Amino acid sequence: MNSENNKFHSQRLYAHRIGIDTYKQAAVFIRCDSEICRSEGFETTARIHVALGNHFIIATLYTVSEELLPRNKIGLSEYAWQLLSAKEGDVVRLSHPAPLNSLSHMRAKVYGHELEMQQMQSIIQDIAKDRYSDVELSAFITACAGDRLSDAEIFSLTQAMVNAGNKLTWPAEQVVDKHCIGGLPGNRTTLIVVPIVAAFGLTIPKTSSRAITSPAGTADTMEVLAPVALSLAQMRKVVEKENGCVVWGGSSDLSPADDVLIRVERVLNLDNEGQMVASVLSKKIAAGSSHVIIDIPIGPTVKMRDLATAQQVKRQFENVSKQVGMKIEVLFTDGTKPVGRGLGPVLEARDVLAVLQNQKNAPDDLRKRALTLAGKVLEFSPKVKRGTGLKLATELLTSGKAWHKFQAICEAQGGFSEPKLAAHKHIITATSQGTVAQIDNRRLATIAKLAGAPRAKAAGIELHANVGTKVEVDQPLFTIHAEAPGELDYAVSAIRSEHDIMRVERGEGSI
Numbered sequence: 001m002n003s004e005n006n007k008f009h010s011q012r013l014y015a016h017r018i019g020i021d022t023y024k025q026a027a028v029f030i031r032c033d034s035e036i037c038r039s040e041g042f043e044t045t046a047r048i049h050v051a052l053g054n055h056f057i058i059a060t061l062y063t064v065s066e067e068l069l070p071r072n073k074i075g076l077s078e079y080a081w082q083l084l085s086a087k088e089g090d091v092v093r094l095s096h097p098a099p100l101n102s103l104s105h106m107r108a109k110v111y112g113h114e115l116e117m118q119q120m121q122s123i124i125q126d127i128a129k130d131r132y133s134d135v136e137l138s139a140f141i142t143a144c145a146g147d148r149l150s151d152a153e154i155f156s157l158t159q160a161m162v163n164a165g166n167k168l169t170w171p172a173e174q175v176v177d178k179h180c181i182g183g184l185p186g187n188r189t190t191l192i193v194v195p196i197v198a199a200f201g202l203t204i205p206k207t208s209s210r211a212i213t214s215p216a217g218t219a220d221t222m223e224v225l226a227p228v229a230l231s232l233a234q235m236r237k238v239v240e241k242e243n244g245c246v247v248w249g250g251s252s253d254l255s256p257a258d259d260v261l262i263r264v265e266r267v268l269n270l271d272n273e274g275q276m277v278a279s280v281l282s283k284k285i286a287a288g289s290s291h292v293i294i295d296i297p298i299g300p301t302v303k304m305r306d307l308a309t310a311q312q313v314k315r316q317f318e319n320v321s322k323q324v325g326m327k328i329e330v331l332f333t334d335g336t337k338p339v340g341r342g343l344g345p346v347l348e349a350r351d352v353l354a355v356l357q358n359q360k361n362a363p364d365d366l367r368k369r370a371l372t373l374a375g376k377v378l379e380f381s382p383k384v385k386r387g388t389g390l391k392l393a394t395e396l397l398t399s400g401k402a403w404h405k406f407q408a409i410c411e412a413q414g415g416f417s418e419p420k421l422a423a424h425k426h427i428i429t430a431t432s433q434g435t436v437a438q439i440d441n442r443r444l445a446t447i448a449k450l451a452g453a454p455r456a457k458a459a460g461i462e463l464h465a466n467v468g469t470k471v472e473v474d475q476p477l478f479t480i481h482a483e484a485p486g487e488l489d490y491a492v493s494a495i496r497s498e499h500d501i502m503r504v505e506r507g508e509g510s511i
Contacts, residue, residue, distance in 0.1 A: 015052065015090040018075030024263045026050075026059040026083060026130055029075030031066055036094055047133050049097040050074075052084040058097050058131045083130075102126045103136065109143040117156040124160035128257040137264040141272065147312075149274030155320050157275065161282035165256040166232060168288040170239070172203040175288050176377050179280050180295035181313075182214065183302035185445050186340040186463075189295070190218045191225075191246060191352040192370035195406035196396045197377050198244030204377070205239045207249035207287050212266050215448035215460050216345045219248040224349040224457055227414035238412040245409060254286035255279070273309070277316045284326065291327045291380040293373055297335025301441040304335065329376060333369065337439050337467040340366040344453035344460015346419040347481065353419070356403040365466075371397065422458035422481040424488045428495065430471040434506035439467055443501045447480065451491035456483040465502070477502055 013036070018029055028050055030037060042048060044063045049056060059080055069075055074092050076084065086092075105119040115123075123140065126132055132140070149157065178193050190206060197204045208218035208228075219228050228248040230238065235252060238245040250259055258279045265272065284292050294317055296310050297303075304310040314330040321328040340351040340363040354362035355370065374396075375389030384392060396402050410416035444461060452459030464476040471477065482488035495501070 012072070013074040013092045013094065014072055015081075015084070015086045015088060015092050016069065016073040016075050017081050017086070017088060018069075018077065020075070020077045022077040022079050024079060024130075024260055025077070025134065026057045026080040027062060027077040028059045028080055029062050029064050029069065029077075031069050031071060032063040033066060034063075034071070037063065040094070040096065042094070045133075047097055047131075049095045050080070050084070051093045051095070052086055052090055055084045057083045058129070060133060097131070100126055100131055106136065106140050106143070109148075110139055112148075114150055115153055115156065117159065120153065120156040121160045121163065124157070124164050124257045127260050128164035130260065132260075134264055137261065138268060141261060141265050141268060141270065141275070144275050145270040145272040147273065151316065151319050154274045154278055154316055155323050157278040158282045158285070158320050158324070161255045161257050161278060162285045165286060166253045167286050168205065168232070168236070168254070170203055170205065170288045174291055174380060175203045175205065176291045176293075176380050177204060177206060177284055177287065177289040178293040178295065178373050178377055179284065180297065181276060181280065181303055182212070183304070183441065184297040184299070184335050185214065185338040185343045185441050185448070186348060186351065186366065187295075187297065187338075187369065188216070188218065188221050188340065188348045188352055189366065189370040189373050191222060191349075191406070192355050192366070192397075192402070193374040193377060194244045194246055195356065195402040195409060196370075196374040196393050198242055198409065199396050199401040199405040200378055200381070200392070201243060202378070202381060203239065204244040205235065205287055205289075206244060206246045207235075207252060207254055207283060208246060209249055209262075211454045212262055213269075213445070215343045215445050215453035216348050217454065218246065219250075220345045220454040220457070221348045221352065222246045223248070224345045224417065224419045225353075226410035226416055230413060234413075238409065242405065242409045242412050244405075245413060247413065249283060249287075255282040258282060273313050274316065276303075277313065277320060281317070281320055281324070281326070285324055289326065291377075292321070292329075293376045294328055294330045295333055295373060296330060297333050299335030299337075299441070301439075301443075302335035307332070327380070331373070331376065335441075338441060338444065338463060339363070339369060341463045342460060343445065343448040343463070344451075344458070344481065346421065346458040347460045347462055349419045356397070356406050358398060358400070358403070367397075420458060422456070422483045424482045424485050426480045426482075426488055426492050427476050428478050428480065429474045430465075430477055430504055431473065432504050432506075433472050434470070434504040436465050436467055436469045436471060436477075436502055437505040438500075438503040440501050444478075447491050447494060447501070450487070450494050451480050451482040452484065452487040456487065458483050459487065471504060
């Protein structure tokens with residue numbers, strides 16, 4: 001009895017908030033000379049069961065040198081601390097996790113076997129519960145990439161993602177939404193479409209993501225103007241009051257496995273159209289949407305580089321949506337150049353406000369794209385005749401009703417805030433006379449991210465010339481915005497290695 005008590009006491013560790021951000025990955029840190037590591041055979045990067053009171057997680061273990069932690073402490077990453085609802089000094093217990101049966105299904109997919117619904121469900125349930133390591137997640141993502149998912153598997157993946165989290169229902173007969181698959185800088189149409197549609201009276205509970213590979217996601221931009229981290233109950237109150245919302249999907253536990261997969265997929269940078277279809281539709285189904293417009297930009301430097309790939313993705317969207325009883329319409333749009341003038345949360349928010357407030361200098365391309373999409377969404381309503389949606393959307397915008405509705409949505413979400421520009425700027429000018437013939441969206445986005453976006457909300461790029469603009473030597477092409485001088489210098493210096501971000505024809509130079 002005494003020996004058992006001594007053993008338990010020796011394996012008792014006390015929680016310590018170590019202050020390391022691992023995003024959506026639970027990590028714990030123990031001294032390399034820990035008695036628990038020796039007795040249980042735990043090694044660095046091992047997956048372990050971590051329990052605190054009624055909470056438990058599966059976390060990745062990292063060992064540290066003696067001077068970084070006291071012997072009886074366990075360091076918890078910010079995500080692990082949050083999941084365990086830990087307090088400094090709480091008693092934490094460790095053990096080996098139960099074997100994951102779904103790993104055999106994942107390995108079957110690696111070897112090219114088609115997964116059945118039940119097998120996919122098992123994998124996604126374990127992923128949603130953070131039971132997979134990053135290595136195992138990478139294996140699953142890679143096995144599904146490169147058009148390796150059949151139509152049946154895409155449907156199974158979609159359903160499994162929905163079943164792993166919360167699902168909303170609404171009293172309205174029609175619950176509408178729109179989604180752009182991304183990759184096009186500045187294409188922040190959602191913040192204009194939602195208030196137009198809500199002002200008409202349709203229900204549009206918009207859950208949006210933060211940036212994955214871009215300088216800003218819809219949630220990042222909306223967060224400049226109003227709070228977006230709303231609970232499901234708070235989100236429901238906003239929609240019931242104003243017909244619509246724009247909130248961050250990560251705070252509502254809708255299709256949670258998708259957020260885990262995206263974290264690793266962002267690092268791998270793999271094309272995975274089937275998983276993208278499942279990702280988009282699972283979020284829409286979970287949010288209770290019945291009618292959705294899908295925007296697919298096509299261009300050489302966006303996600304969909306050619307029409308053939310876009311048509312394949314369109315077919316997959318239509319196939320899955322039909323099986324789940326959702327009405328969708330897929331639009332192919334121009335993805336050859338950035339939209340609006342801003343890249344980065346604050347700069348994109350300024351563009352959105354300019355359009356909603358009907359300012360004379362509002363970016364016309366952003367305005368037209370948003371109106372086109374809003375018109376298509378409005379035409380889902382039986383009250384709107386086919387072909388009249390664009391006119392109706394334009395009236396709702398120009399009358400000021402959309403701007404009034406947007407302000408009301410912001411207030412309902414916690415209050416409207418005016419965006420503030422960054423303190424540090426650097427102008428990039430043309431080195432030759434001519435016409436801007438091409439802009440590399442990916443490289444332009446990279447410079448905006450090096451300047452600090454989206455973490456630094458005011459960082460990014462302000463465009464002064466887009467494709468088709470005639471420029472003279474030393475005429476401003478774009479301005480880099482940064483909140484810190486070091487980040488500004490970093491972004492400016494990177495331009496020297498990022499050739500042909502903007503190609504100016506009828507001259508020798510390019511930026």
